[in-house]
Amino acid sequence: MEINITVIDRDGQEHPLQAPTDMAMNLMEICKAYELPVEGTCGGMAMCASCQCYVLSQHPLQEKSPDEEAMLSEAFHVKENSRLGCQIQMDEKLEGLKVELAPE
Amino acid sequence: MIKTDIIIIGAGPTGLFAVFEAGLLKLKCHLIDSLAQPGGQCAEIYPKKPIYDIPSRPEIMAGDLVDQLMEQIQPFQPGFTLGETAQDIEKQADGSFVVTTDKGTQHHAPVVAIAGGLGTFEPRKPDLPNLLQWEDKGVDYIIKDPEKYRNKKVLIAGGGDSALDWTIVLASVAEQVTLIHRRNEFRGALDSVEKVQALKNQNKIQLITPAEVTALEGNNRLSSLTINHGETTAEQPVDYFIPLFGLTPKLGPMAHWGLEIEKNAIKVNNSLDYQTNIPGIYAIGDINTYPGKLKLILCGFHEATLMCQSAFQRIYPDKRNVLKYTTVSGISGFDGSRKEAQKSTIKTIE
Numbered sequence: 001m002e003i004n005i006t007v008i009d010r011d012g013q014e015h016p017l018q019a020p021t022d023m024a025m026n027l028m029e030i031c032k033a034y035e036l037p038v039e040g041t042c043g044g045m046a047m048c049a050s051c052q053c054y055v056l057s058q059h060p061l062q063e064k065s066p067d068e069e070a071m072l073s074e075a076f077h078v079k080e081n082s083r084l085g086c087q088i089q090m091d092e093k094l095e096g097l098k099v100e101l102a103p104e
Numbered sequence: 105m106i107k108t109d110i111i112i113i114g115a116g117p118t119g120l121f122a123v124f125e126a127g128l129l130k131l132k133c134h135l136i137d138s139l140a141q142p143g144g145q146c147a148e149i150y151p152k153k154p155i156y157d158i159p160s161r162p163e164i165m166a167g168d169l170v171d172q173l174m175e176q177i178q179p180f181q182p183g184f185t186l187g188e189t190a191q192d193i194e195k196q197a198d199g200s201f202v203v204t205t206d207k208g209t210q211h212h213a214p215v216v217a218i219a220g221g222l223g224t225f226e227p228r229k230p231d232l233p234n235l236l237q238w239e240d241k242g243v244d245y246i247i248k249d250p251e252k253y254r255n256k257k258v259l260i261a262g263g264g265d266s267a268l269d270w271t272i273v274l275a276s277v278a279e280q281v282t283l284i285h286r287r288n289e290f291r292g293a294l295d296s297v298e299k300v301q302a303l304k305n306q307n308k309i310q311l312i313t314p315a316e317v318t319a320l321e322g323n324n325r326l327s328s329l330t331i332n333h334g335e336t337t338a339e340q341p342v343d344y345f346i347p348l349f350g351l352t353p354k355l356g357p358m359a360h361w362g363l364e365i366e367k368n369a370i371k372v373n374n375s376l377d378y379q380t381n382i383p384g385i386y387a388i389g390d391i392n393t394y395p396g397k398l399k400l401i402l403c404g405f406h407e408a409t410l411m412c413q414s415a416f417q418r419i420y421p422d423k424r425n426v427l428k429y430t431t432v433s434g435i436s437g438f439d440g441s442r443k444e445a446q447k448s449t450i451k452t453i454e
Contacts, residue, residue: 035367041222041353042149048352070291072347074263076231 003092008056008100009036010043019090022093026097027053027085038101044086049075051085059097061088106183108134110415111203111213113190113358116144118389118404119219120173120182125412127180128428131419133437134183134211136190136203138224138356143170145221148351159402170402179437185209189224191357199384206357215384215415218363218370219408220391222353229349230261234320242326244346253278253344259329261317262348263287268296270348275308282310282340284317284331320345361385369393378407378415384418386411 001019005027009015019030028051031038042048046067052075055061061083064072068087072078080100088094110126112119115137123133126347140149143166146155149166158164164172188205193216195201200214227245229235235243247253250273258266258278263285269292271283283300290297303309312333319330321339328341355368363380364371370387372378378386388411389404398405416425434444 039222042145045150045153047149048350050352066289067291070263070287070289073285073287073289074226074291076349 001093003090003097005030005090005094005097005099006052007034007036008032008098010082010101012104019094021090021092023090025090027051027079027088027090029086029098030090031085031101036101037104038085040086040102042086046071046084046087049084050104052077052082053085053099054079054102055081055083055099057096057098059094061094066100105202105209106185108132108135108183108211108213109136109368109419110215110217110412111136111201111211112182112217112219113137113203114144114219114221114389114391115139115142115186116219116221116389116404117146117173117401118221118408119144119168119217120170121405122181122217122219122388122408122412123177123180124173125409126415127177127438128382128430128435129416131412131416132182133180134185134213136188136205136209136211137184138187140187142174142184142186143167146170147245148225155401157400157402179435179439179443181438185211185295189356191204192276193361193385195382195384201384214419215386216309217408217411217415218358218380218385218387218391219389219404220355220358220387222390223358223368224354224356225267225351226354226356227347228349228352230317230349232317232320237324238320238322238345242322242342242344243320244344245348247274247346250274250277251321255279256343257341258282258344258346259284259317259340259342260346260348261285262350263290264348264350265291265292265296266350267348268292268300270346271309272296272299272303275303279310282312282342284312284315286314286316288313317345317347363387366393369397376410378411379414386415 001021007015028040039050041050068084109131110133112135115135126133146166147170154163186206189208191206192204201216203211254277257280259282261284274281285385306310317329318332321328328339332337370388370392378388380387388407390399
């Protein structure tokens with residue numbers, strides 16, 4: 001099972017991506033798999049904010065965990081719609097998800 | 105000048121294990137790391153998080169893995185240059201290398217192994233106008249000696265462990281300590297959070313949350329900060345502003361050493377020995393790349409092992425070498441220690 005998502009890179013270019021929903025992958029990992037410039041330094045522990053993105057579409061995302069809240073409170077360039085890509089698990093409800101990578 | 109057989113740049117798990125494999129071949133190692141303690145990311149970023157894919161360890165905390173590696177390599181007496189960044193590398197006429205750190209410490213060896221992980225950890229700097237202008241003139245990102253702040257007015261910004269820990273330390277040294285954070289909640293060890301709470305209750309520190317520094321002012325030195333606190337904006341006189349927003353890895357000076365770089369990693373020849381395009385310089389662990397590369401600690405261990413065999417041949421081109429098993433040969437430390445399997449006794453049972 002795959003869903004279609006769109007990631008806008010830091011140069012403003014749109015990348016339509018197919019994301020599997022049955023591989024326990026998160027958005028940071030999808031970006032890495034497509035070789036988009038997402039570092040994922042901490043490996044997905046919500047501890048580095050290198051996968052911060054702005055969620056542009058209206059999708060029912062999981063609530064932020066205390067760890068994600070804490071990391072976003074220390075990160076830079078944070079906006080209302082900021083999320084950590086590593087905390088967004090791919091599932092069917094996210095068909096059509098659109099995000100933009102935050103500056104490094 | 106520090107002389108050794110292998111200079112290892114990066115004291116994370118891969119670099120530490122390389123000391124063991126080198127030791128089995130009677131090669132001495134010296135490690136350089138920009139962090140103040142060995143362990144790399146495991147010690148700096150997630151010491152209290154579990155790792156589940158170390159063979160034979162169903163679960164181990166990253167910090168414990170580092171401690172155990174340190175114990176394992178102890179017989180081979182590695183040297184350490186910690187808190188310094190490998191800045192320059194110079195190839196000598198005889199093919200050996202001199203590696204110099206940002207503090208000027210020099211290391212000389214026939215082989216260099218880069219086990220730099222994601223690179224050098226550098227402080228994350230907040231996006232503030234003129235911030236760079238005040239570096240070393242009142243803005244510090246790393247606290248090296250608390251005494252520097254004795255009887256000074258200090259403002260620390262951040263919400264993690266280092267902000268909390270340094271607030272506690274400086275509270276008894278500085279004239280005034282202010283801790284500000286964008287949220288009311290802090291992320292740190294419970295003990296530290298409670299200590300900071302107590303200091304606040306005793307009016308020994310000033311805590312401003314949720315708040316942010318928005319501007320820096322001064323003449324030759326930083327002298328005051330503008331703080332946004334909810335609806336209000338206030339000026340606060342300070343001697344030092346210490347933003348503690350964690351560390352971020354950068355490839356750093358190594359990027360200019362003439363090594364072949366691909367996607368922020370050093371290209372190596374994985375079919376042989378993880379040597380880079382410069383003979384005598386190897387790259388092992390997360391810092392290297394080759395077809396099929398996986399950034400796993402266990403792969404770093406494997407790479408370190410092959411690297412050491414190749415390094416031995418480079419250092420002693422005429423010596424024959426054969427792989428030995430520690431169960432059979434035991435371990436002879438450079439410190440004179442000896443570990444070996446118990447010999448079975450042969451005795452008649454009457």
